Amino acid sequence: MFSPQKKLKVIVSFISFGLLSAVAIGLLVIWRDDLAVLSALLGTAAGWVLGTLVSPSGTGEGRQFKEFSKVLSAFLTGFVLSKVDHLVSIMPADTFRGPIVIRRVLVGAVCFLLAMMVVFVSRRYFPVDDQKDSSSLSKKTRAVLIVNEVSVEPTEAESQA
Numbered sequence: 001m002f003s004p005q006k007k008l009k010v011i012v013s014f015i016s017f018g019l020l021s022a023v024a025i026g027l028l029v030i031w032r033d034d035l036a037v038l039s040a041l042l043g044t045a046a047g048w049v050l051g052t053l054v055s056p057s058g059t060g061e062g063r064q065f066k067e068f069s070k071v072l073s074a075f076l077t078g079f080v081l082s083k084v085d086h087l088v089s090i091m092p093a094d095t096f097r098g099p100i101v102i103r104r105v106l107v108g109a110v111c112f113l114l115a116m117m118v119v120f121v122s123r124r125y126f127p128v129d130d131q132k133d134s135s136s137l138s139k140k141t142r143a144v145l146i147v148n149e150v151s152v153e154p155t156e157a158e159s160q161a
Contacts, residue, residue, distance in 0.1 A: 006125060013121045020114055024107060036104045043108035044115045051119030057127050 002010065028037055053069055056062035095101075 002125070010121060010125050013117060017114055017118045020110065024110055024114070028107065031103070033100070033104070036107050039104040039108035040111040043111035047112040047115030047117075048119050050112075051116035052123065054116075055120045055123040057123055 024040065028040060053065050056065045
């Protein structure tokens with residue numbers, strides 16, 4: 001199934017993910033910091049989304065992700081950045097200083113990178129290819145599947161027959 005190089009990449013990636021995740025979870029348990037946990041969850045969710053966007057599993061998904069990425073980047077650069085500037089200007093100067101804030105940011109960044117890595121590796125090395133699964137089906141069965149996927153409703157004459 002895999003060449004030795006790919007097998008090594010997958011094994012190293014998942015072992016690294018497991019070890020780093022265990023360390024991050026251990027630190028979150030020790031710290032008992034609710035905002036650090038929220039930062040970890042936000043980082044994980046964002047990493048999952050970005051990992052999925054950078055590794056589409058087919059040309060159709062690639063086109064959809066390209067369009068979604070354009071909309072998302074326009075939203076982030078236009079609306080969100082203008083609001084972040086206002087938020088930062090009304091906060092006290094020492095809000096983003098201190099070891100607790102740095103810890104929360106780093107936990108979120110680590111979880112972001114871990115989630116992105118595991119989703120990317122999973123989608124890259126274990127692709128789900130619908131075309132390959134249907135290749136053994138007859139032409140008639142594939143046609144029925146395609147029609148059902150499109151959800152074509154029968155006409156009145158067809159339903160009475």
